[in-house]
Amino acid sequence: MKTDRKQKPSLSTKMQPAQQRAAETYERILEVAAQTLADVGIERLSTNMVCERASLTPPALYRYFPNKYALLSELGQRLMQRQNERIERWISPGLFDGTVADLERALEGLILDTYAATEQAVGGVWIMRAMRAVPVLQDVRLTSHAKVTKMQTQLLSQVLPDAPRAELELTCRIAVELIYATVEMLFDERQDTAAVARTVASMIASQLEQLRSRNEAGTRKRSRKAPARA
Known part of the structure:
Protein backbone atom coordinates (compact mmCIF):
# COMPACT_ATOMS: atom_id res chain seq x y z
CA MET A 1 0.00 0.00 0.00
CA SER A 73 20.60 18.44 14.99
CA GLU A 74 24.10 18.07 16.39
CA LEU A 75 24.65 21.83 16.30
CA GLY A 76 21.30 22.34 18.01
CA GLN A 77 22.05 19.87 20.78
CA ARG A 78 25.39 21.52 21.43
CA LEU A 79 23.93 25.02 21.52
CA MET A 80 21.12 24.03 23.86
CA GLN A 81 23.58 22.30 26.15
CA ARG A 82 25.63 25.48 26.18
CA GLN A 83 22.51 27.48 27.03
CA ASN A 84 21.38 25.03 29.70
CA GLU A 85 24.74 25.10 31.45
CA ARG A 86 24.01 28.73 32.34
CA ILE A 87 21.13 27.69 34.59
CA GLU A 88 23.30 26.40 37.42
CA ARG A 89 25.16 29.71 37.50
CA TRP A 90 21.99 31.55 38.47
CA ILE A 91 19.44 29.13 39.93
CA SER A 92 20.16 27.17 43.11
CA PRO A 93 18.12 25.99 46.12
CA GLY A 94 19.59 28.74 48.31
CA LEU A 95 18.15 31.39 46.00
CA PHE A 96 14.67 30.67 47.36
CA ASP A 97 15.73 31.65 50.88
CA GLY A 98 16.09 35.23 49.67
CA THR A 99 13.67 37.91 48.53
CA VAL A 100 11.61 38.36 45.38
CA ALA A 101 14.22 40.90 44.27
CA ASP A 102 16.87 38.18 44.57
CA LEU A 103 14.78 35.92 42.33
CA GLU A 104 14.30 38.69 39.78
CA ARG A 105 18.02 39.49 39.64
CA ALA A 106 18.94 35.83 39.18
CA LEU A 107 16.38 35.28 36.45
CA GLU A 108 17.42 38.47 34.68
CA GLY A 109 21.02 37.31 34.82
CA LEU A 110 20.04 33.91 33.41
CA ILE A 111 18.20 35.47 30.48
CA LEU A 112 21.08 37.80 29.63
CA ASP A 113 23.61 34.99 30.03
CA THR A 114 21.59 32.69 27.76
CA TYR A 115 21.37 35.47 25.19
CA ALA A 116 25.14 36.01 25.38
CA ALA A 117 25.85 32.29 25.03
CA THR A 118 23.74 32.15 21.89
CA GLU A 119 25.26 35.32 20.45
CA GLN A 120 28.81 34.08 21.05
CA ALA A 121 28.23 30.71 19.39
CA VAL A 122 29.08 30.63 15.69
CA GLY A 123 25.74 30.58 13.87
CA GLY A 124 24.00 30.52 17.25
CA VAL A 125 20.95 32.56 16.32
CA TRP A 126 20.41 30.57 13.11
CA ILE A 127 20.82 27.28 14.94
CA MET A 128 18.23 28.45 17.45
CA ARG A 129 15.84 29.48 14.68
CA ALA A 130 16.30 26.14 12.94
CA MET A 131 15.22 24.28 16.09
CA ARG A 132 11.84 26.00 15.85
CA ALA A 133 11.41 26.56 12.10
CA VAL A 134 12.35 23.12 10.76
CA PRO A 135 9.67 20.58 11.74
CA VAL A 136 12.02 17.60 11.84
CA LEU A 137 14.28 19.41 14.31
CA GLN A 138 11.60 20.48 16.78
CA ASP A 139 12.04 17.37 18.93
CA VAL A 140 15.63 18.46 19.60
CA ARG A 141 14.32 21.65 21.20
CA LEU A 142 11.42 19.96 22.99
CA THR A 143 13.61 17.19 24.39
CA SER A 144 16.04 19.74 25.79
CA HIS A 145 13.20 21.77 27.30
CA ALA A 146 11.67 18.66 28.87
CA LYS A 147 15.01 17.77 30.44
CA VAL A 148 15.45 21.25 31.93
CA THR A 149 11.84 21.26 33.12
CA LYS A 150 12.37 17.98 34.95
CA MET A 151 15.56 19.20 36.63
CA GLN A 152 14.03 22.50 37.73
CA THR A 153 10.87 20.79 38.97
CA GLN A 154 13.02 18.53 41.14
CA LEU A 155 14.83 21.57 42.52
CA LEU A 156 11.57 23.37 43.32
CA SER A 157 10.17 20.23 44.93
CA GLN A 158 13.08 20.26 47.35
CA VAL A 159 12.67 23.88 48.40
CA LEU A 160 8.84 23.95 48.18
CA PRO A 161 7.86 20.47 49.37
CA ASP A 162 4.26 21.40 50.20
CA ALA A 163 3.52 22.98 46.81
CA PRO A 164 1.54 20.82 44.33
CA ARG A 165 3.97 18.92 42.10
CA ALA A 166 1.82 19.46 39.00
CA GLU A 167 1.83 23.22 39.55
CA LEU A 168 5.60 23.26 40.01
CA GLU A 169 6.08 21.31 36.80
CA LEU A 170 3.76 23.58 34.83
CA THR A 171 5.50 26.69 36.15
CA CYS A 172 8.91 25.31 35.22
CA ARG A 173 7.78 24.28 31.74
CA ILE A 174 6.31 27.71 31.01
CA ALA A 175 9.38 29.47 32.44
CA VAL A 176 11.70 27.42 30.22
CA GLU A 177 9.67 28.21 27.11
CA LEU A 178 9.32 31.87 28.06
CA ILE A 179 13.05 32.36 28.55
CA TYR A 180 13.81 30.61 25.25
CA ALA A 181 11.20 32.71 23.39
CA THR A 182 12.55 35.87 25.01
CA VAL A 183 16.05 35.15 23.74
CA GLU A 184 14.66 34.54 20.25
CA MET A 185 12.76 37.83 20.37
CA LEU A 186 15.89 39.73 21.36
CA PHE A 187 17.54 38.53 18.16
CA ASP A 188 14.49 39.16 15.97
CA GLU A 189 13.59 42.65 17.18
CA ARG A 190 15.39 45.80 18.22
CA GLN A 191 14.57 45.98 21.90
CA ASP A 192 16.27 47.16 25.07
CA THR A 193 17.85 43.85 26.04
CA ALA A 194 18.17 44.65 29.74
CA ALA A 195 14.61 46.01 29.96
CA VAL A 196 13.16 42.92 28.29
CA ALA A 197 15.15 40.63 30.60
CA ARG A 198 13.98 42.54 33.68
CA THR A 199 10.33 42.39 32.61
CA VAL A 200 10.34 38.67 31.90
CA ALA A 201 12.31 37.97 35.09
CA SER A 202 9.73 39.90 37.10
CA MET A 203 6.90 37.87 35.56
CA ILE A 204 8.52 34.53 36.38
CA ALA A 205 9.61 35.66 39.86
CA SER A 206 6.05 36.75 40.65
CA GLN A 207 4.73 33.26 39.91
CA LEU A 208 7.51 31.65 41.94
CA GLU A 209 6.72 33.94 44.87
CA GLN A 210 3.08 32.87 44.73
CA LEU A 211 4.18 29.25 44.83
CA ARG A 212 6.44 29.99 47.78
CA SER A 213 3.61 31.72 49.68
CA ARG A 214 1.23 28.81 49.08
CA ASN A 215 3.94 26.36 50.11
CA GLU A 216 4.45 28.22 53.40
CA ALA A 217 0.71 28.19 54.00
CA GLY A 218 0.63 24.46 53.37
CA THR A 219 3.53 23.92 55.74
CA ARG A 220 1.77 25.85 58.51
CA LYS A 221 -1.43 23.91 57.94
CA ARG A 222 0.40 20.60 58.08
CA SER A 223 2.23 21.69 61.23
CA ARG A 224 -1.06 22.49 62.98
CA LYS A 225 -2.44 19.08 62.09
CA ALA A 226 0.63 17.24 63.34
CA PRO A 227 -0.03 15.40 66.65
CA ALA A 228 1.66 16.90 69.70
CA ARG A 229 4.54 14.91 71.12
CA ALA A 230 4.13 13.51 74.62
Missing part, protein backbone atom coordinates in the same frame (compact mmCIF):
# COMPACT_ATOMS: atom_id res chain seq x y z
CA LYS A 2 1.38 3.37 -1.00
CA THR A 3 1.50 6.19 1.50
CA ASP A 4 1.75 9.95 1.04
CA ARG A 5 3.62 10.37 4.29
CA LYS A 6 7.20 11.30 3.63
CA GLN A 7 9.87 9.52 5.60
CA LYS A 8 11.62 11.83 8.03
CA PRO A 9 15.34 12.33 7.38
CA SER A 10 17.64 10.71 9.91
CA LEU A 11 19.05 13.01 12.58
CA SER A 12 21.53 10.51 13.95
CA THR A 13 25.22 10.64 13.25
CA LYS A 14 26.40 7.53 11.43
CA MET A 15 29.40 7.03 13.68
CA GLN A 16 31.42 8.76 16.35
CA PRO A 17 35.12 9.42 15.64
CA ALA A 18 37.44 7.09 17.54
CA GLN A 19 40.81 8.51 16.57
CA GLN A 20 42.22 12.03 16.88
CA ARG A 21 42.35 12.70 13.16
CA ALA A 22 38.76 11.55 12.73
CA ALA A 23 37.70 13.68 15.71
CA GLU A 24 39.37 16.71 14.15
CA THR A 25 37.53 16.09 10.88
CA TYR A 26 34.24 15.69 12.76
CA GLU A 27 34.73 18.98 14.60
CA ARG A 28 35.87 20.70 11.41
CA ILE A 29 32.65 19.67 9.67
CA LEU A 30 30.55 21.11 12.49
CA GLU A 31 32.56 24.34 12.65
CA VAL A 32 32.20 24.92 8.92
CA ALA A 33 28.52 23.96 8.98
CA ALA A 34 27.85 26.52 11.72
CA GLN A 35 29.71 29.26 9.87
CA THR A 36 28.01 28.39 6.59
CA LEU A 37 24.63 28.48 8.29
CA ALA A 38 25.46 31.93 9.66
CA ASP A 39 26.49 33.07 6.16
CA VAL A 40 23.67 31.68 4.01
CA GLY A 41 20.77 30.72 6.32
CA ILE A 42 18.79 27.54 6.82
CA GLU A 43 17.29 27.10 3.35
CA ARG A 44 20.53 27.52 1.37
CA LEU A 45 22.65 25.37 3.69
CA SER A 46 23.66 22.11 2.02
CA THR A 47 26.10 19.30 2.65
CA ASN A 48 27.79 20.04 -0.69
CA MET A 49 28.41 23.63 0.38
CA VAL A 50 29.86 22.44 3.71
CA CYS A 51 32.11 19.96 1.90
CA GLU A 52 33.38 22.63 -0.47
CA ARG A 53 34.15 25.08 2.34
CA ALA A 54 35.75 22.41 4.51
CA SER A 55 37.81 21.03 1.61
CA LEU A 56 36.30 17.60 2.11
CA THR A 57 34.78 15.07 -0.26
CA PRO A 58 31.09 14.23 0.25
CA PRO A 59 31.93 10.65 1.34
CA ALA A 60 34.11 12.09 4.12
CA LEU A 61 31.16 14.09 5.44
CA TYR A 62 28.59 11.33 4.90
CA ARG A 63 30.75 9.03 6.95
CA TYR A 64 29.46 10.95 9.97
CA PHE A 65 26.38 12.92 8.89
CA PRO A 66 23.79 11.49 6.48
CA ASN A 67 22.25 14.86 5.62
CA LYS A 68 22.13 18.54 6.58
CA TYR A 69 19.45 17.89 9.19
CA ALA A 70 21.79 15.61 11.12
CA LEU A 71 24.32 18.44 11.05
CA LEU A 72 21.74 20.90 12.34
Whole structure:
Protein backbone atom coordinates (compact mmCIF):
# COMPACT_ATOMS: atom_id res chain seq x y z
CA MET A 1 0.00 0.00 0.00
CA LYS A 2 1.38 3.37 -1.00
CA THR A 3 1.50 6.19 1.50
CA ASP A 4 1.75 9.95 1.04
CA ARG A 5 3.62 10.37 4.29
CA LYS A 6 7.20 11.30 3.63
CA GLN A 7 9.87 9.52 5.60
CA LYS A 8 11.62 11.83 8.03
CA PRO A 9 15.34 12.33 7.38
CA SER A 10 17.64 10.71 9.91
CA LEU A 11 19.05 13.01 12.58
CA SER A 12 21.53 10.51 13.95
CA THR A 13 25.22 10.64 13.25
CA LYS A 14 26.40 7.53 11.43
CA MET A 15 29.40 7.03 13.68
CA GLN A 16 31.42 8.76 16.35
CA PRO A 17 35.12 9.42 15.64
CA ALA A 18 37.44 7.09 17.54
CA GLN A 19 40.81 8.51 16.57
CA GLN A 20 42.22 12.03 16.88
CA ARG A 21 42.35 12.70 13.16
CA ALA A 22 38.76 11.55 12.73
CA ALA A 23 37.70 13.68 15.71
CA GLU A 24 39.37 16.71 14.15
CA THR A 25 37.53 16.09 10.88
CA TYR A 26 34.24 15.69 12.76
CA GLU A 27 34.73 18.98 14.60
CA ARG A 28 35.87 20.70 11.41
CA ILE A 29 32.65 19.67 9.67
CA LEU A 30 30.55 21.11 12.49
CA GLU A 31 32.56 24.34 12.65
CA VAL A 32 32.20 24.92 8.92
CA ALA A 33 28.52 23.96 8.98
CA ALA A 34 27.85 26.52 11.72
CA GLN A 35 29.71 29.26 9.87
CA THR A 36 28.01 28.39 6.59
CA LEU A 37 24.63 28.48 8.29
CA ALA A 38 25.46 31.93 9.66
CA ASP A 39 26.49 33.07 6.16
CA VAL A 40 23.67 31.68 4.01
CA GLY A 41 20.77 30.72 6.32
CA ILE A 42 18.79 27.54 6.82
CA GLU A 43 17.29 27.10 3.35
CA ARG A 44 20.53 27.52 1.37
CA LEU A 45 22.65 25.37 3.69
CA SER A 46 23.66 22.11 2.02
CA THR A 47 26.10 19.30 2.65
CA ASN A 48 27.79 20.04 -0.69
CA MET A 49 28.41 23.63 0.38
CA VAL A 50 29.86 22.44 3.71
CA CYS A 51 32.11 19.96 1.90
CA GLU A 52 33.38 22.63 -0.47
CA ARG A 53 34.15 25.08 2.34
CA ALA A 54 35.75 22.41 4.51
CA SER A 55 37.81 21.03 1.61
CA LEU A 56 36.30 17.60 2.11
CA THR A 57 34.78 15.07 -0.26
CA PRO A 58 31.09 14.23 0.25
CA PRO A 59 31.93 10.65 1.34
CA ALA A 60 34.11 12.09 4.12
CA LEU A 61 31.16 14.09 5.44
CA TYR A 62 28.59 11.33 4.90
CA ARG A 63 30.75 9.03 6.95
CA TYR A 64 29.46 10.95 9.97
CA PHE A 65 26.38 12.92 8.89
CA PRO A 66 23.79 11.49 6.48
CA ASN A 67 22.25 14.86 5.62
CA LYS A 68 22.13 18.54 6.58
CA TYR A 69 19.45 17.89 9.19
CA ALA A 70 21.79 15.61 11.12
CA LEU A 71 24.32 18.44 11.05
CA LEU A 72 21.74 20.90 12.34
CA SER A 73 20.60 18.44 14.99
CA GLU A 74 24.10 18.07 16.39
CA LEU A 75 24.65 21.83 16.30
CA GLY A 76 21.30 22.34 18.01
CA GLN A 77 22.05 19.87 20.78
CA ARG A 78 25.39 21.52 21.43
CA LEU A 79 23.93 25.02 21.52
CA MET A 80 21.12 24.03 23.86
CA GLN A 81 23.58 22.30 26.15
CA ARG A 82 25.63 25.48 26.18
CA GLN A 83 22.51 27.48 27.03
CA ASN A 84 21.38 25.03 29.70
CA GLU A 85 24.74 25.10 31.45
CA ARG A 86 24.01 28.73 32.34
CA ILE A 87 21.13 27.69 34.59
CA GLU A 88 23.30 26.40 37.42
CA ARG A 89 25.16 29.71 37.50
CA TRP A 90 21.99 31.55 38.47
CA ILE A 91 19.44 29.13 39.93
CA SER A 92 20.16 27.17 43.11
CA PRO A 93 18.12 25.99 46.12
CA GLY A 94 19.59 28.74 48.31
CA LEU A 95 18.15 31.39 46.00
CA PHE A 96 14.67 30.67 47.36
CA ASP A 97 15.73 31.65 50.88
CA GLY A 98 16.09 35.23 49.67
CA THR A 99 13.67 37.91 48.53
CA VAL A 100 11.61 38.36 45.38
CA ALA A 101 14.22 40.90 44.27
CA ASP A 102 16.87 38.18 44.57
CA LEU A 103 14.78 35.92 42.33
CA GLU A 104 14.30 38.69 39.78
CA ARG A 105 18.02 39.49 39.64
CA ALA A 106 18.94 35.83 39.18
CA LEU A 107 16.38 35.28 36.45
CA GLU A 108 17.42 38.47 34.68
CA GLY A 109 21.02 37.31 34.82
CA LEU A 110 20.04 33.91 33.41
CA ILE A 111 18.20 35.47 30.48
CA LEU A 112 21.08 37.80 29.63
CA ASP A 113 23.61 34.99 30.03
CA THR A 114 21.59 32.69 27.76
CA TYR A 115 21.37 35.47 25.19
CA ALA A 116 25.14 36.01 25.38
CA ALA A 117 25.85 32.29 25.03
CA THR A 118 23.74 32.15 21.89
CA GLU A 119 25.26 35.32 20.45
CA GLN A 120 28.81 34.08 21.05
CA ALA A 121 28.23 30.71 19.39
CA VAL A 122 29.08 30.63 15.69
CA GLY A 123 25.74 30.58 13.87
CA GLY A 124 24.00 30.52 17.25
CA VAL A 125 20.95 32.56 16.32
CA TRP A 126 20.41 30.57 13.11
CA ILE A 127 20.82 27.28 14.94
CA MET A 128 18.23 28.45 17.45
CA ARG A 129 15.84 29.48 14.68
CA ALA A 130 16.30 26.14 12.94
CA MET A 131 15.22 24.28 16.09
CA ARG A 132 11.84 26.00 15.85
CA ALA A 133 11.41 26.56 12.10
CA VAL A 134 12.35 23.12 10.76
CA PRO A 135 9.67 20.58 11.74
CA VAL A 136 12.02 17.60 11.84
CA LEU A 137 14.28 19.41 14.31
CA GLN A 138 11.60 20.48 16.78
CA ASP A 139 12.04 17.37 18.93
CA VAL A 140 15.63 18.46 19.60
CA ARG A 141 14.32 21.65 21.20
CA LEU A 142 11.42 19.96 22.99
CA THR A 143 13.61 17.19 24.39
CA SER A 144 16.04 19.74 25.79
CA HIS A 145 13.20 21.77 27.30
CA ALA A 146 11.67 18.66 28.87
CA LYS A 147 15.01 17.77 30.44
CA VAL A 148 15.45 21.25 31.93
CA THR A 149 11.84 21.26 33.12
CA LYS A 150 12.37 17.98 34.95
CA MET A 151 15.56 19.20 36.63
CA GLN A 152 14.03 22.50 37.73
CA THR A 153 10.87 20.79 38.97
CA GLN A 154 13.02 18.53 41.14
CA LEU A 155 14.83 21.57 42.52
CA LEU A 156 11.57 23.37 43.32
CA SER A 157 10.17 20.23 44.93
CA GLN A 158 13.08 20.26 47.35
CA VAL A 159 12.67 23.88 48.40
CA LEU A 160 8.84 23.95 48.18
CA PRO A 161 7.86 20.47 49.37
CA ASP A 162 4.26 21.40 50.20
CA ALA A 163 3.52 22.98 46.81
CA PRO A 164 1.54 20.82 44.33
CA ARG A 165 3.97 18.92 42.10
CA ALA A 166 1.82 19.46 39.00
CA GLU A 167 1.83 23.22 39.55
CA LEU A 168 5.60 23.26 40.01
CA GLU A 169 6.08 21.31 36.80
CA LEU A 170 3.76 23.58 34.83
CA THR A 171 5.50 26.69 36.15
CA CYS A 172 8.91 25.31 35.22
CA ARG A 173 7.78 24.28 31.74
CA ILE A 174 6.31 27.71 31.01
CA ALA A 175 9.38 29.47 32.44
CA VAL A 176 11.70 27.42 30.22
CA GLU A 177 9.67 28.21 27.11
CA LEU A 178 9.32 31.87 28.06
CA ILE A 179 13.05 32.36 28.55
CA TYR A 180 13.81 30.61 25.25
CA ALA A 181 11.20 32.71 23.39
CA THR A 182 12.55 35.87 25.01
CA VAL A 183 16.05 35.15 23.74
CA GLU A 184 14.66 34.54 20.25
CA MET A 185 12.76 37.83 20.37
CA LEU A 186 15.89 39.73 21.36
CA PHE A 187 17.54 38.53 18.16
CA ASP A 188 14.49 39.16 15.97
CA GLU A 189 13.59 42.65 17.18
CA ARG A 190 15.39 45.80 18.22
CA GLN A 191 14.57 45.98 21.90
CA ASP A 192 16.27 47.16 25.07
CA THR A 193 17.85 43.85 26.04
CA ALA A 194 18.17 44.65 29.74
CA ALA A 195 14.61 46.01 29.96
CA VAL A 196 13.16 42.92 28.29
CA ALA A 197 15.15 40.63 30.60
CA ARG A 198 13.98 42.54 33.68
CA THR A 199 10.33 42.39 32.61
CA VAL A 200 10.34 38.67 31.90
CA ALA A 201 12.31 37.97 35.09
CA SER A 202 9.73 39.90 37.10
CA MET A 203 6.90 37.87 35.56
CA ILE A 204 8.52 34.53 36.38
CA ALA A 205 9.61 35.66 39.86
CA SER A 206 6.05 36.75 40.65
CA GLN A 207 4.73 33.26 39.91
CA LEU A 208 7.51 31.65 41.94
CA GLU A 209 6.72 33.94 44.87
CA GLN A 210 3.08 32.87 44.73
CA LEU A 211 4.18 29.25 44.83
CA ARG A 212 6.44 29.99 47.78
CA SER A 213 3.61 31.72 49.68
CA ARG A 214 1.23 28.81 49.08
CA ASN A 215 3.94 26.36 50.11
CA GLU A 216 4.45 28.22 53.40
CA ALA A 217 0.71 28.19 54.00
CA GLY A 218 0.63 24.46 53.37
CA THR A 219 3.53 23.92 55.74
CA ARG A 220 1.77 25.85 58.51
CA LYS A 221 -1.43 23.91 57.94
CA ARG A 222 0.40 20.60 58.08
CA SER A 223 2.23 21.69 61.23
CA ARG A 224 -1.06 22.49 62.98
CA LYS A 225 -2.44 19.08 62.09
CA ALA A 226 0.63 17.24 63.34
CA PRO A 227 -0.03 15.40 66.65
CA ALA A 228 1.66 16.90 69.70
CA ARG A 229 4.54 14.91 71.12
CA ALA A 230 4.13 13.51 74.62
